Amino acid sequence: MDEARLELPQGTLDLLILKAVALEPMHGWAISERLQQISRDAVQVQQGSLYPALHRLERRGWVKAKWAMSENNRRAKYYELTASGRKQLAAETATWRRLTDAVDHILRMA
């Protein structure tokens, strides 16, 4: 597809989803739109991989889902961050920071 866009490294999709739903409950399509927007279209989120990831997060208890009416009066499945999801988000964010800092540091020193 678009060569300019970055492929997401393995495992980061979960982190991005958690971050996206941290503000407010969202449905799947909105999550994919939000990811596109806030990354300024820099990363490519495969829409197809979004749903397996959401269900995986739900299974782990980090997000919970419920059906609700959306703005245009249509039923949609909203995902919401749980308390343990919030902790997971904090932990994964910290890990990510440490990792990127370290890699950054190495790249600059070497």
Add this chain to the structure above:
Amino acid sequence: MLSDLLYRIHALLHRDRMETDLQEELQDHVEREAQKHGAAGMAADEAMRRAKMTLGGIDQVRQQTREARGLQWMEDVLQDLRYGLRVLAKNPAFAIVTALTLALGVGACTAIFSVVNAVLIRSLPYGNAERLVNVFTPNPHMGDVPAEAWGPSYADFFDLQRQMHSFATMAAFEPASYSSVTERKAVRLGAARVDGWFFSTLQSSPELGRVIDVADDAPGRHVMVISHGLWQSMFGGRRDVLGKSLRLNGVSYEVIGVMPTAFAYPHETDFPPGVLGKIGQTDLWIPLALSPQQKADRDNFTANVIARLRPGVTVREAQSEMSALMLSLDLLHVGSMRGFGAYVKVFRDSAVGPVRRLMWLLLGSVSLVLLIACGNAANLLLARAAARTHELGVRATLGAARGRIVRQMLTESLLLGLGGGCIGIALAYVCLRGLLLLSPGNIPRLEEATIDGRVLCFAFATAVVTSVAAGILPALLASRVNLLVYLKGAGSRGAVGNHLRSGLIVGQVALVVILLGGAGLLLRSYVKVEGVQTGFSAATVSMDVQVDAKYRTREQITAFYRELLEKVQQIPGGSAAGLTNALPLSHSENVSGFFVEGYANQKEQLVSDRYVTPRYFEAMDIPVVAGRAFDDGDAEKRPLVVMINEAFAKRYFGGRNPVGLRMKTSGPDNPWRTVVGIVHSVQEKSLEAAPTPEVYEPLLQTANDTDGEVSLVVRSVLSSDQVIAFARAALRAVDPDLAFGNVQTMGALVTQATAERRFQTTLLTVFAAMAMLLGIVGIYGLLAYSVRQRTAEIGLRMALGASRMDVVAAVLIEGLRMAVQGLCIGIAVCLAMGRVLAASLYGVSAHDPVTLTTVPALLLVFTVVACVVPAYRAARVDPGSALRYE
């Protein structure tokens, strides 16, 4: 982790709703995406197409999402189960036969395991029972008496108790029995007289009241603790039993506590036969209450000792400490009472040691039955798999992975195994009932065998392991569908399967032969034991009686004996009655030293020495072969006499005629006794050992005390019930405080002596019969299948001129070939393993020719029977239609 599991379970239970939800969610996504494109000016259908493309295939996404739910394997299992059930339902005959085969194996195994569980595995109700030991004081100079027959003298016991460091507590007790006479009935109760540490050593608490403590253990304290059983039978299980009393040997004892059902120490099975004397089970515990003289007695080695090891002390350390202490105490002993050592025996070994071998034998042989059942199930599954070549071929062609096919087949065999397991548990329940009816009575805690949680787990595990073991080969074989071959239409992997199947049958037949051989040898031994001539009359009725404390002198006791005998002899219809201190086969005997005039006497030669009244031999119908029997003249203050049995005469008098010669019993300082007669040797000690030398002294002339406990034997033309009623009336007339115990015919004693052998032989024979049945079904199944599979080939042969006889012969030869191969292996194993059974055999060698010829004959006959139907079917093949069918 928990939420993960809950989610998966939720997902599994609400699978359908989650599917529609996902469908709706994805639909919603696509519509919103399309709407976005539409808003940007794209045509509606183009927008929709684009939206779907971006998502990347709804079905793939659904599949991936399902997998993310972690449910794929569960759904596969459910699908396998559903499919398996359908397949089995389509073939009910196959399913039922296989499940029943497994049920038979699992059921028999479970029943035996429940017994092993009760006898060997379940913990004993005495605190940490592993730390309990008995302390015996064997003396190597005292002949072939079991080590457990000796306990320390009380003086030694108290010295040991004071000096030892190995034990936390150490307690002494003595078996006893008491007559309890109420208006309703007179019974004798097994009891134990125990010291103040007995219950604390066993760490047992009463279910009601309290136990005997150190303060109770003093002369004159007439208190008792009773068993749960006695509480129920004598006090109606009433809660206000404490403080009630019971007259024992004419003295009133107050109940201070009731022990729970499980507490039964000492039980006769806790010791080698005879060590506990004539009590079977203990119903009463009474303070030992030794007198100062008894406490100072160093000569009577009669105490029974149970002790609990101090934490951290090993049995070996306790043993060496006890040996050292006994060695130092030996210096305080004099004369023949020297040389006693110490033997510290783990209580569990005493309590279950003797039956461990029997338990392993039963478990081992029932496992062989299970193995045969497993082989049969494997064979049936192999046949099924071969018949399903087409179906499996189709599935493989359509892309089913090999692992998936194996899993499917294993699921089916698991279904069969679990079904069989459930039937097996029901079967085990029934078998256990039957097994308890066969109980020989000397296997500790056998009556407590139940199907408890552990047994259920065992049954479940057995069912699973068996069905996987039976299913794995067929599954692997079936999954190895060669697509090319299958598609070419040949589809026959029969050759490999058939080799495997007949190999299995050969193995099974070998196992059947091993079981048949074992059962055959035991049966032959049993018949021989049953055929042993005991030498006494089985119809003679015997009963034990013991005088109580009001008989203080020997004269009083003798007067009681005389009066009792006189009354009993008046029984109508003519009878003989006698008394003895030790009945044959009752595991009781009195061992004494002896000295024969004119014989090269050894130091420390011992003989079993029995005390009898004049008409004892007549009452027992033991013939006098030379000289005369005792008569009323052989009484106190008359010339001392003695009788011997033939074995004694032969061994110690050689060629001389013993009648009129002299010998001494007990020590060489005792007076001479004249031998007046020789009786026929009887099986005094056991049915299975040759009669040993025996000496009989007149009861009224013995120098030793008999504790006033004797057995009355009566032979009469009347029925045993009438004899017993008459004897009871006689005893009541002589002394209303006393009661008979162990009332039974001598025949019943003989039956008891063979009970364990009967138990073992019956079970092994049943196992062998089950094995034979399974083996025959296996051979039949394989032949029937092979005839059906080869219908075309048989047809072709017949078309080419083979006669029906040829076809029948071919089937017979196939069956017999497997049988003979299995037979050879089985017989070889039997010969090699003869030693395993040797200890259980009587009168036959482990290579008994009768058994070694009967087993093959039986097996071949049954094999021919198994061949009949398949051979008949083969002979009825119509060449024309068989070839057309192909």
